[in-house]
Amino acid sequence: MKVTSKSILKYFTSLVPLSFVLASVLLQNQYWSNSLLPINALVAMGILLYCYVKTKYINFLILSISSFAWGVGEIYWAFLEMNQIDASTDILVCSIYFITNLCLLLSFFMFTYQHSSKWNSVQLYLDSFFIGTMSILLVWIAFFNKDLIIIREMLGSGVTSMLSIIFDMILAIGVLSWLFSIRSGKVAFHDKVIFFGILLFCFIDILFYYTDFHNVYFSNSLIDFCYILSLQVIAFGVLYKVDLKKRSAYSSTTVTNIGSTNAWLYLFIFPLAVFYLKISAIEVSIKTTDILLFVILIFLYRVASKYVQLSIQNESLLLKERQMNELLEKRVEEQVAELSLLVNRDTLTPLYNRSYFYLCVDKTIGSYSPNDTLAIMIIDIDRFKTINDSFGHDMGDKVLIALSNRLLEWNQYGAVISRLSGDECAILIAGSYTKKKIQRLCTDLIRLCSEPITFGEIVINVSVSIGVALYSKEVNNRKTFMKHADIAMYRAKSLGYNKHQFYNPLFDEDFNRNSKIELLLKQIDVEKDFELYYQPQFSIPDMTLIGAEALIRWNHPIHGSIPPNIFIPIAEEVNRIIVIGKWVIQETLKQTQAWNQRYQNNLKIGFNVSVRQFIDHGFISFLKTSLDEAGINAEWLDAELTESVMITDGNKASVILKQMNKLGLTISIDDFGAGYSSLSYLNKYHFDRIKIDKSLIDQVSYDNVSGVNVVKAAISMAKAVGIKVLAEGVETQEQLKILTSLGCDEMQGYLLGRPVPADVFEKVYLE
Ligand code: C2E
Ligand code: CA
Ligand code: CA
Secondary structure, three states, X not given: OOOOHHHHHHHHHHHHHHHHHHHHHHOOOHHHHHHHHHHHHHXXXXXXXXXXXXXXXXXXXXXXXXXXXXXXXXXXXXXXXXXXXXXXXXXXXXXXXXXXXXXXXXXXXXXXXXXXXHOOHHXXXXXXXXXXXXXXXXXXXXXXXXXXXXXXXXXXXXXXXXXXXHHHHHHHHHHHHHHHHOOEOOOOHHHHHHHHHHHHHHHHHHHHHHHHHXXXXXXXXXXXXXXXXXXXXXXXXXXXXXXXXXXXXXXXXXXXXXXXXXXXXXXXXXHHHHHHHHHOOOOOOOOHHHHHHHHHHHHHHHHHHHHHHHHHHHHHHHHHHHHHHHHHHHHXXXXXXXXXXXHHEOOOOOXXXXXXXXXXXXXXXXXXXXOOEEEEEEEEEOOXXXXXXXXXXXXXXXXXXXXXXXXXXXXXXXOEEEEEEOOEEEEEEEEOOOHHHHHHXXXXXXXXXXXXXXXXXXEEOOOEEEEEEEOOOOOOOHHHHHHHHHHHHHHHHHOOXXXXXXXXXXXXXXXHHHHHHHHHHHOOOHHHHEEEEEEXXXXXXXXXXXXXXXXXXXXXXXXEEEOHHHHHHHHHHOOXXXXXXXXXXXXXXXXXXXXXXXXXXXXXXXXXXXXXXXXXXXXXXXXXXXXXXXXXXHHHEEEEEEOHHHHOOHHHHXXXXXXXXXHOOEEEEEEEOOOOOOOOHHHHOOOOEXXXXXXXXXXXXXXXXXXXXXXHHHHHHHHHHOOEEEEOOOOOHHHHHHHHHHOXXXXXXXXXXXXXXXXXXXXXXXX
C-alpha cells in the first residue's frame, strides 16, 4: 500500500472536522453538534461528488446522494428539535433518512452487478440465502424472542422505519454474503474500508431503531457520531480508491466466488451465538433444537455449496476442453489449408498448378448456367525458348515469375490463374461478361505482359499470344473446352505476336494441320525434302539485277507444298529450325558460288536466319567453316535478320553481329516496320540494309499520304545512319514510281519477279 506524505496529510486534515463532532457529542454541546453533524455529512457528500466527477462512476454519485440526504435529514432534525417537535416520529424526516438506506443498497447492488462477470451467481445466491436465513433466524430468536408482538409494535411506529430496518438487514446480509462468498483473490483495502463503512451504518441504524423503540435514544448521542463516521469511512474508502487510480497504483480486485474455501466454518458463529444466549440465561427461551437447526442449515449449505463448486469446476473443465478442441480444430484447419495450398500451387510461380486448374474447370462446368459466361484464356509467351537460350534458364524462370505476378495483379475478377506447363498459363473466368469485355481483358493482358521486364541491366521484352474459348452446352467437357482455347492460341500465334483470338470451329482444320506438320517435321530429311527458290532483287532506278533472296520450299510427297510461314514457326517451336537453317546456308553458299563464277557476276544472295538459329551456340563457327569450305567471297552473301533478334539479350546480339561483320557478309533487317520494338538499335549495331516490310509497302499509293509518309520516314531514317533501303513486296508500277521518287535504293516483289526454282532463275535472269 503506497501512501505518500501528501496524501497522509490530506486524510489527516479531513479527520479534523470529524474529531470536532466527536468532541461536541461527548461534551453534549447541542449547538455544535447540531451544526457539525450535517456539515460532516456534507463533507462526505463533497468527497464522493469529487470522486464521481473524477471517475464518472455512477456508484459514487449514488453514494454521494446518500450522504447528502443524511446531511439534509440532520439539518431538518435540528430544525424540528429547535421548534420543540418530536423529530423521530416525523414522516418527512424519516423519509429523508430513508433515502440514505436506499442509495447505499442501490450502490451495493450496482457494485455486485459490475463484478458479476467473473462470479458464479448460483453460488452467490446460495451464500446469500443461507447467511440471510441464519441471520434472520438469529434476530428472530435473539431480538424478537420468537414473538410477532414486537414486529407489530414496530410497524406501528411507521412504515419508513420498518423499511429502513429491512433495507439495513438486506444490505448487511448482502455485504456479508458477498464477502463470505469470496473463494479466490483478495479484497482490496479500499473496498474493505467501504464495506466496513456500510456495515457500520447498517449496524448503527438498527441500533438506533432499537434504542428509539425502547425509548432510550437521545439526540446528538454517540449513535449520531457513528452515523457520520460510517458515511465518512465510506467517502474515504472511495477517495482512496480514486487516488490510487490516479496514481495508476490501483489494481482492480479480481475476487471471485469460484474455488474452495474454509469460510463456511464462520457459519458456526450462528449456533455458537445462540448457544451463548442460551447459557447466559437472558430471558429468552432457547431450545437445543434451535441450535440444532443452525447445524442442520450449515450442513445443508455445505452440501449444496460443494455441489455448486463441483459443477462450476466441471463447467470450466468443459469450457477449457471446448476451447482446446476449438484451438485444435483451427490448427488442423490451418494446416489442411496450408497443405492444400501447397498441393494446388505451381512449383515455380505463385500461380495454381495444372491439376488444380482442371479441378476448377470441372467444378465450374458442373455448376454452369447458360446466363453466365465461362471462358478459358490460354496465354503463351512468344519465343520463350529464345529467352531461355539467350539468357539462360534462370532468367527464363525469373521472367515467368515476373509475368505471373503481373497476372495476379491484373486479377480483380476472381479468375483462377494457373501455369499449365513451361511458358503456358491458363485463366478461368466466370461471370456475366460480354465477348467485348473479354476482348478488352485480353488486350489489357497483352499490354501488361509486353511492358519491359528489367533485371538490373538486363531488359527483356516479351510478347504473348492469347487463345480464348467460351463454354457452351455443346462443348460438354473440360477436354474439348481446353482444346478450343489451345487451338485459338495457336491461331493467335500464327497471326504474329501480341495477338488474341477467340476459338472458331474453322480453326480446327489449321490446328490439325499444324499438329500434323509438327509430326512431319520430326521425320524430315533436309537434303531430300527441301528446295530453295530465288526471288530477284533490283536496284532503283536503273532496275539492274543485284541479287536474290533464297526462300525455302517444302514439297511433301503426300501433303504437297507446305508454305514456309506455316512450317517455319512450328520448326522453331520443335527446334528443327537449326538443321533446316544449316541446310539453307550451305545450299545458298553453293548456289551463289556457282552462279557468280559461271556468269562472272557479283550477285548478292540473301538467306533468312531465324532468331533461334542466330543465338545458337554453333552458329558463328558453322557460318565460318561453311564460308571457308566453299571458298566463297563473303561479300556475295547477305544474312536477313528480323528485329526480334534485338529484342532478346542486347549484349549477346551485339557480340554475334560483330562476329558476323568480321566474317565479311552483309546484314539486312528483314520485315522492317512490321514489329513493335524501338528503332534505337539502328544506331547501336552495324547493319548494311533494311528491308521495308510488305505491310508498309502495301500502303504506298498516290491516294494514301500517310502510308507514303511512313515509308518516307523509314527511308530517311536509314539514310541518316547511312544504310541501304530495299522495298519488299512491290506489286505495282505506282508503288515503284513513288518509291523511286522517295529515293529507295532497291526493290523486290512480284512486279518484277516471283520466287522461282534455281534452274528457272538461272534461265530467266542470268543467261
Ligand atoms: P520473308 O523473309 O519476308 O520473305 C518474303 C516473303 O514475301 C516470301 O514469302 C515471298 O514469296 C513473299 N513475297 C515477295 N514479294 C512479294 C510480293 O510482291 N507479293 C506477295 N504477296 N508476296 C511477296 P515466302 O517465300 O512464302 O516466305 C515466307 C516467309 O517464310 C519469309 O518471309 C521468311 O520469314 C520465311 N522463310 C522463307 N524461307 C526461309 C528460310 O530459308 N529460313 C527461314 N528461317 N525462314 C524462311
Ligand atoms: Ca526474308
Ligand atoms: Ca521480309
